[in-house]
Amino acid sequence: MRVLVVHNTYRSEQPSGEDRVVHQEVELLATAGHDVDMYLRHSDDIAAMSLAAKAMVPLRVPWNRQARADLAAHLRARRPDVVHIHCTFPLLSPSVVAACADVGVPAVATLHNYTQVCAPGTLYRDGRICTDCVGGSPLQAVRHGCYRASRPATLPLVVAQTANRDLWWSGIARFLCVSRSQRHILVQAGMPADRMTVHHNLVVDQDVHRATRPNHVLYLGRLTEEKGLRLLMAAWDQHVARAAARLPLVVAGSGPLQHEVAHWAEARPEVQFLGLQTRDQCKELLAGAAAVVAPSVWLEAFGLVVVEAMAAGVPVVAAAHGAFVELVDHGVTGLLFRPGDVESLVDGLAQVQSGPARNRSMGEAARARYERDFAPEVGVRRLVTEYRAAIDGSLCAPV
Structure with a gap:
């Protein structure tokens, strides 16, 4: 199977388990004999941008035309069987979903957090769990400045979430939720249950063994x-x-x-x-x-x-x-x-x-x-099954 993985990495000073999961999945799929390519953007690159380019980053969070064109060209050149989308913030944007549709390649998306229904993706505000935007208006996130305690920083995320909701919810063949509890919340928010399945993150055995006398x-x-x-x-x-x-x-x-x-x-x-x-x-x-x-x-x-x-x-x-x-x-x-x-x-x-x-x-x-x-061989089999279901257009079984 030919797979293209699309991901925007986090800043290196904020190590992310999500980045680690993405790279581990790629390595495990390749080891299992699949042809895996990566289309990456790196948040670390923002620091080296000119002031004008940096100023454009928030404006392109809702929609990045260049990212759409670049990915579509890459897809036409590589012709993968399926695209696996992870994080698109801040340098890719949801326009990558449209790029997949442009070329006619089915897309799968892993939902690592709650960004589909919560601007910062945490469901947490002012020291408490917050579900105000789940099934409601995300404009409340701007009022509270939920992302980095800043209304201006939150606004591009809310615009991206609102303007691209239909694109995400209709353009993704299969959403992979990392837990049942996450799926339950997202379905409550109105996401399409028949295209949402649970796929726990792959966790590589690091060959670590608990000491006989832990200290x-x-x-x-x-x-x-x-x-x-x-x-x-x-x-x-x-x-x-x-x-x-x-x-x-x-x-x-x-x-x-x-x-x-x-x-x-x-x-x-x-x-x-x-x-x-x-x-x-x-x-x-x-x-x-x-x-x-x-x-x-x-x-x-x-x-x-x-x-x-x-x-x-x-x-x-x-x-x-x-x-x-x-x-x-x-x-x-x-x-x-x-x-x-x-x-x-x-x-x-x-x-x-x-x-x-x-x-x-x-x-x-x-x-x-x-x-x-959770062993890698178990996860890889399940992941490939999800890819095939996306290619075939199968709906998810009730969870």
């Missing part, structure tokens, strides 16, 4: 409010106050809360803040973890770090909402706590440190679940 609890990811860092800090302080912290907490990552987290960790000998780590360093940290904490206060569409922990045989303590409830079997492969509830998270932290035998058993069950549902 820390791990938070690994972006340091942002919606990821639940403040909730974790409050819960950890209570956890320590109850003399239950047999293992230290290691926090690795970068983001807007980096300085706040670093300052908090400095005053606590049982906390180690490491900042942004390389992939090899992340693997080492994961191998030494008794548990990974995923305290997100927003509705995670998937949860890459959760499945990477499962692959390593490490149980997870995760908030019981969003995709986490379908990734984590409570008491079997990990623990779920009440979202936003400090006491419930404290209890989860205590449980993963108080029973080594149970902790090890949950890790083994997590690894078995990974092999059954």
Whole structure:
């Protein structure tokens, strides 16, 4: 099968799990014998643009005529069987969907977040889950300045979302949602259920194995409010106050809360803040973890770090909402706590440190679940099935 992958990469100073998933899918498809080409734009390129070119970027977010023409020419030259679209913001725009129609190539789109119904794609605003635009007017996002706390920065996203809704919803042969919970929300917003299926992200086995004697609890990811860092800090302080912290907490990552987290960790000998780590360093940290904490206060569409922990045989303590409830079997492969509830998270932290035998058993069950549902060979077979369905024009089975 000839596949063209279309993607706009994120800025390198903000490492994205989405970028990693895209490149892993490409590598796995190629390894399975498929002819895979990539049509990429890089957000890092914006920094080197002239001032005039930079000023044009927001104006082209809703529609980029040049991207449409360039992709159409590429499609005519390559003649793929199917196009797989990922992120189109900010340098590609939804015009890439029109380019596929111009050439008559079926398009599949993976929905990594909620940008089809939410300008910033997070369903999170002012410290709470926000679904105001789900099934309603996205103009509220401009009023609140939902993207980067800026009305001018939010406006191009809302224009793109509003002006191109029919194009997206009619021009994509098959939408791949990364979780059932994400699909449910998008269908509620009016997206075409008969072309929306669930395809979990492919997660490569990194050959990481949980240590016989793990020596820390791990938070690994972006340091942002919606990821639940403040909730974790409050819960950890209570956890320590109850003399239950047999293992230290290691926090690795970068983001807007980096300085706040670093300052908090400095005053606590049982906390180690490491900042942004390389992939090899992340693997080492994961191998030494008794548990990974995923305290997100927003509705995670998937949860890459959760499945990477499962692959390593490490149980997870995760908030019981969003995709986490379908990734984590409570008491079997990990623990779920009440979202936003400090006491419930404290209890989860205590449980993963108080029973080594149970902790090890949950890790083994997590690894078995990974092999059954998330291993690359499983994901590639499902992905190719979705491509063939898009080519054939098949509708999705009810979920």
